[in-house]
Amino acid sequence: MANENTVLFTIFGGTGDLAKRKLYPSLFRLFKKGNLGTHFAVIGTARREWSDEYYRDIVRETIQDLNPTNEEAEDFSSHFYYQSHNVNDSEHYDTLKNLADKLDEQYNLNGNRLYYLAMAPQFFGTIVSHLKSQKIITDNGFNRLVIEKPFGSDYQSAYELNQQIRLAFPEQDIFRIDHYLGKEMIQNISAIRFANNIFESQWNNRYIDNVQITFAENLGVEDRGGYYEHSGALKDMVQNHILQVVSLLAMEPPVAFSEKEIRTEKVKALNAIRVYDEKEALNNFVRGQYGGGQLDNQTYIDYRHEENVSESSETETFVAGKFMIDNFRWSGVPFYVRTGKRLTEKGTRINIVFKQVPVNVFKPSIEGTCENSDLPPNVLTIYIQPTEGFSMTLNGKEVGQGFNTLPVKLDFRHSAETVSNSPEAYEKLILDALNGDGTNFSHWDEVAQSWHLVDVIRSSWDKTTPDFPNYAAGTMGPKAAFDLLERDGFQWIWEPDVWYRERGKLDK
CATH class of the missing domain: 3.30.360.10 (Dihydrodipicolinate Reductase; domain 2)
Structure with a gap:
């Protein structure tokens, strides 16, 4: 059985395409394998006014391709909560903190939090600053930040963004995701x-x-x-x-x-x-x-x-x-x-x-000895x-008379x-x-x-x-x-x- 993780996910951009196509199905797979179990919760935030129940309906839709049983889908989606949120409004972060603290207690999450920024990069710095100023970051558990690309639009903007994020999170807690x-x-x-x-x-x-x-x-x-x-x-x-x-x-x-x-x-x-x-x-x-x-x-x-x-x-x-x-x-x-x-x-x-072999012994020195004068290179393809x-x-010998070489894969x-x-x-x-x-x-x-x-x-x-x-x-x-x-x-x-x-x- 997989080790069960204790954590509160907060997904900024919870109504977006990335969350629906990749994040929710991935969380369900982890749930099905036992990496997530009883002690986890997810807060989805975005500007839209959604209820918890509507949000859970959306989450259940996103995992249909994974063929969950009705019981699995209900159990999994019951861990999801929705919070309408304006990333520039400090009061919204206060509401978010109240919900996070409540879920932390309800699910015994020990202050472990993972913040996933599935949003346009211009909001990264603002969100992170508010996570710190509104004390959403906990003192008693881990706090990790996952950021999608692009990280900046050039070196200078990336440097400034990094400086801003590092005021709230140390480097070891910043996870810049590259799905490749x-x-x-x-x-x-x-x-x-x-x-x-x-x-x-x-x-x-x-x-x-x-x-x-x-x-x-x-x-x-x-x-x-x-x-x-x-x-x-x-x-x-x-x-x-x-x-x-x-x-x-x-x-x-x-x-x-x-x-x-x-x-x-x-x-x-x-x-x-x-x-x-x-x-x-x-x-x-x-x-x-x-x-x-x-x-x-x-x-x-x-x-x-x-x-x-x-x-x-x-x-x-x-x-x-x-x-x-x-x-x-x-x-x-x-x-x-x-x-x-x-x-x-x-x-x-x-x-x-x-590289080619230093000397191609199959190169024709006498007319009619061999047709191939240049050997194809050896190629490793991943x-x-x-x-x-x-x-x-690789190069092998062609079946038949003579020593004509033939590429073999x-x-x-x-x-x-x-x-x-x-x-x-x-x-x-x-x-x-x-x-x-x-x-x-x-x-x-x-x-x-x-x-x-x-x-x-x-x-x-x-x-x-x-x-x-x-x-x-x-x-x-x-x-x-x-x-x-x-x-x-x-x-x-x-x-x-x-x-x-x-x-x-x-x-x-």
């Missing part, structure tokens, strides 16, 4: 590296040619046009998700697999990434915005005609770039990253491309979503059943926060360095005018993203658009 760090295969990066000498012994610039990280989405901005106009792909994906993955791939082996030691190595890796000047940033990072396009008989509109998007928008929906890490392990190895919307396929994957697993591409994927039964990222991360384990969250030192790296790129782009749109919906981004690798003598390993083009489902 809760994904099974992201957490598997460390296992693949540190539990397999075949990889860890070659995890350096002597054996690795380049590293490629792709976060591809086939959807457009949907109903997030207003948010996206102020963010763009660089801040939405590179500053957090992608740089977190880079740090996990690049870090040195930690002394122990503990929060403190892992964070130390991740920060060292981020600090070793070369901070470009603006000229270098323009040379090593490219941006794109999708235009209209057709893929597999589906027609898509361009970004500028999406809802809540300016018709002259210069917001990027695609980023590709090259990070260089200036340390002994990685000197000279480019880390290529790309992310975008309206690409050919949805997929998050990492390709570790190994699949993060939608499929989970990894594969290794050793492939492992988790079954659909395993994936569906594995804990959802938010479930794992909420449980980590309850246990006070910050391993899979972003520490301030990581956030700060990520902004230092991204701010230069953003600044260089803001001084130039992009020629948008520059890639058709359904393709894998602008030509400049392919040129970036070809300039170094490489190419993207994952090119799903090729399959569609060969079958006439995508324009050449």
